[in-house]
Amino acid sequence: MEAFDECCSNATDNPYAAIADWLDDPDFSELAAKRDQANNLFVRRGITFQVYGDGTGTERLIPFDLIPRIIAAREWAHLSAGCTQRVKALNAFLHDIYHEQKIITEGVIPKWVVEGNSEFQPLMVGVDVPGQIYSHISGVDMVRTGPDDWYVLEDNLRCPSGVSYMLENRAAMRRVMARSFRHNDVEPIDHYPDLLLQSLRSCAPDGISNPSVVILTPGAGNSAYFEHAFLAQSMGVPLVEGIDLVVDSQGVWMHTTRGLAPVHVIYRRINDDYLDPQAFNPTSVLGVPGLFEAHKAGLVTISNAVGNGVADDKATYLWVPDMIRFYLGEEPILKNVPTWRCADPAQLEEVLDRLPELVVKEVHGAGGYGMLVGPSASQDEIEDFRAKLINDPGDFIAQPTLALSTCPTMIDAGIAPRHVDLRPYVLAGRDETHLVPGALTRVALKEGSLVVNSSQGGGTKDTWVLCEEGASC
Amino acid sequence: MLTRLAGNTYWLARSLERAENTCRLLRALNRQSLLPGAVHTSALFRTALAVVDELEAFQVGTREQTARAILEYILIAPENHSSVVNCFANVRENGRSARHMLTASMWEAVNRTYLRAQEIRSEGVRLDEVDEVIDWALQGCYWIRGAADELRRDGLPHVLSLGQALERLDFTLRLLSTLLADLPSIDPDNPPTMSSGEYRRWLAMIEAGDMSESWRSSSPRRRLGQTALAMFVTDPHTTRSLVTNARRVVAALEIISGRDDSAAMAAASALVHQILAIPIGDGDLSVVQTAITEVVIRTWELSDLCIRDHLSIAQPATASASASQSSSTLPPGAQV
Incomplete structure (x- = not known):
């Protein structure tokens, strides 16, 4: 399968012309030295993640590739509009399914999609959230297969992570490749923490003039703890753990040296199950007893809202284009990947017939785990998945194996194309839904691999959005 | 000592x-x-x-x-x-x-x-x-x-504190008088958007003045210009604000000299009042700059008095150090 090479397209406005001098330079040593410099920077700054289940508990550096992914202004405008549209529709969907469920009563999507979904949270039914915003921060995963062919792979509406890498990658690039930024007009992304804070504050409970925002982390042992600390530091807000918070009839409070201080917005990086032992998993020691009741009473905003999983799992994904038409009255700007729903016997049959050529994913899976990439799987792996599908078809969807586009990437021997995806972060506030002009590009560092997840050997790249020629950024 | x-x-x-x-x-x-x-x-x-x-x-x-x-x-x-x-x-x-x-x-x-x-x-x-x-x-x-x-x-810590506070005063004043000249007056009804050049210039000034942490913990952040000016001028909690360092000078002088009636003490106390009177709330940066120019002159005079009355140094250790006390850092005629 021939993959689209973003760098070597013949388009007259090929954005990679911006770094042609690097790519054409036969002397690789300078780039290699810069890469080492960038890696040292990451080590020094402790930009790490933890891989669960590797037994060692050690923190690892996420591999960083020095060659940026470059997106032209025109392309970005398209992606940005499409992501914004999608998140607006998904927020409208979440409000609807936890209230009137018009989308079901009007026959746009079947009832089982919502109420048969294990991520549907009955406790959220009838709960009003400020501004009807459920997903304040959304990570929209996209892939490209051709010059104008972008597909959304999934919408992450729970606790999408990785934005700290987007920002730190840019900081590292500015540091080691400063000259390139002087010669190219690359849209800045540094205001992301300010925009995030602004969005979160705008969604504080009604009547709060100066809302207090905190980030709730499971603690230093969490794989994304670096990101939690990074965001708290860059937004200038407290990073709290469950034991730091207490709930009473007046609201949520944090223990400070000056006594209890109010908390109005909680950007939580804890899964729903662990958020409140009184409402959800009673064994949770990470959460805050009574938090959900305070949320229901409108005393505190939880971001992202509880129960968002029903809108971002791989089964609901199929209906997002319909949601856009239903709630916004618009045609979807971004395309979905054609998807087989294995719960449907006819579709399952086709999937089983074509298993070696498809990608099969768990409906509630994430992180690249629990998936089958047919073309690169062994016969044993394919047969394992066949058994799983037959045993529990409702847990899976299947998609064609897309030829993910490639970008030039540094490897030991020089520069070679590697497959990439893209995750922009969409911020939704009461008045505005928007995103900074940049994203996290994940790259599959192994030759031929389509799995970009960091836990599976993927790395990251800085993503440059070039300013429109002649326009002021 | x-x-x-x-x-x-x-x-x-x-x-x-x-x-x-x-x-x-x-x-x-x-x-x-x-x-x-x-x-x-x-x-x-x-x-x-x-x-x-x-x-x-x-x-x-x-x-x-x-x-x-x-x-x-x-x-x-x-x-x-x-x-x-x-x-x-x-x-x-x-x-x-x-x-x-x-x-x-x-x-x-x-x-x-x-x-x-x-x-x-x-x-x-x-x-x-x-x-x-x-x-x-x-x-x-x-x-x-x-x-x-x-x-x-x-009294080493207090002398170090005096030197640091006067240098911080001097630098913050220079930063304000140079960088404010490039900024339009503050319009509270139309704050700069986060992607605008004006916003970035304010942030650059905040970073240069080591105020980023204060800015991040300030609230509400959308009042960028007013918040930044307050941090630089009158905020007693920021370590590099004018008022913080003028007060540090007062405190250090009191301990170094062992008295509270020296000319330098009087000048330092007057400087605190003058700083607090800088009209930062109006948003008119030209008025702020005029007031800052006055404070610059008073600060130079204060440096001079501190040296003359309490440090009484004939020469610093080297010629290069002597030269480093450029005429603009010290008041004309300062005894060095």
Whole structure:
């Protein structure tokens, strides 16, 4: 399968012309030295993640590739509009399914999609959230297969992570490749923490003039703890753990040296199950007893809202284009990947017939785990998945194996194309839904691999959005 | 404490603080130069020259007017008395004169930083490496300052505090008077958007003034201009605000002199009141600048009085240190 090479397209406005001098330079040593410099920077700054289940508990550096992914202004405008549209529709969907469920009563999507979904949270039914915003921060995963062919792979509406890498990658690039930024007009992304804070504050409970925002982390042992600390530091807000918070009839409070201080917005990086032992998993020691009741009473905003999983799992994904038409009255700007729903016997049959050529994913899976990439799987792996599908078809969807586009990437021997995806972060506030002009590009560092997840050997790249020629950024 | 040693300690503190301030200023302007639509790097670095009051001196002679030339002038040039490398040399020379009062770790911090600074001078600085050099210099400053926290002899901590506070006053005033000139007056009803050039210039000023942490914890953040001005001028909780440092001068002078009725004390107390009267709430930056110009003059006079009445130094340790007390840093006629 021939993959689209973003760098070597013949388009007259090929954005990679911006770094042609690097790519054409036969002397690789300078780039290699810069890469080492960038890696040292990451080590020094402790930009790490933890891989669960590797037994060692050690923190690892996420591999960083020095060659940026470059997106032209025109392309970005398209992606940005499409992501914004999608998140607006998904927020409208979440409000609807936890209230009137018009989308079901009007026959746009079947009832089982919502109420048969294990991520549907009955406790959220009838709960009003400020501004009807459920997903304040959304990570929209996209892939490209051709010059104008972008597909959304999934919408992450729970606790999408990785934005700290987007920002730190840019900081590292500015540091080691400063000259390139002087010669190219690359849209800045540094205001992301300010925009995030602004969005979160705008969604504080009604009547709060100066809302207090905190980030709730499971603690230093969490794989994304670096990101939690990074965001708290860059937004200038407290990073709290469950034991730091207490709930009473007046609201949520944090223990400070000056006594209890109010908390109005909680950007939580804890899964729903662990958020409140009184409402959800009673064994949770990470959460805050009574938090959900305070949320229901409108005393505190939880971001992202509880129960968002029903809108971002791989089964609901199929209906997002319909949601856009239903709630916004618009045609979807971004395309979905054609998807087989294995719960449907006819579709399952086709999937089983074509298993070696498809990608099969768990409906509630994430992180690249629990998936089958047919073309690169062994016969044993394919047969394992066949058994799983037959045993529990409702847990899976299947998609064609897309030829993910490639970008030039540094490897030991020089520069070679590697497959990439893209995750922009969409911020939704009461008045505005928007995103900074940049994203996290994940790259599959192994030759031929389509799995970009960091836990599976993927790395990251800085993503440059070039300013429109002649326009002021 | 001997006044001679007090003088050395005072200039050690000022030189160290000047090195740190210069580095932070350069870093902020360098970052700004990497943004799209930024004015040319050399123009931004000329702003740095203006803030450190070396623009005229730089333009004398036949120097290239490139960004790199300006960068080297500010960081390493031997002929720039306030270059970062010269500041470290001044720290060492003044520390050497008071070496018996310093701890071993303090002296090691001073000496090693100085030695590395000399190496950097001989290697030169490329535009692409500016962040590396600045990071190193800032780490040197933090190391020395951390070691200085252990100093307990006589009134050393108070003299260090006096020198640091006066240098901070001086730098914050220069920063405000130079950078505010490029900003439009504050319109509270139309705050700059986060992607605008005005917003970035305010943030660069905040970064240069080491106010980023204060800014992040300020609330509500959308009132960028007013919040920033308050942080720089009247906020008693920011470590580099004018009022914080004027009050530190008052406190240090009281302990150093053992009295509360000296001319310097009176001048310092008056300065606090004058700072608090700067009309930052109106948003009219030209009025703020006029008031700041007055405060600049009063600060110079205060420096002069501090030296004349309490430090009484005939000469700092070296000719280069003497020259480093440029006429703009000290009031004309200051006894050095």
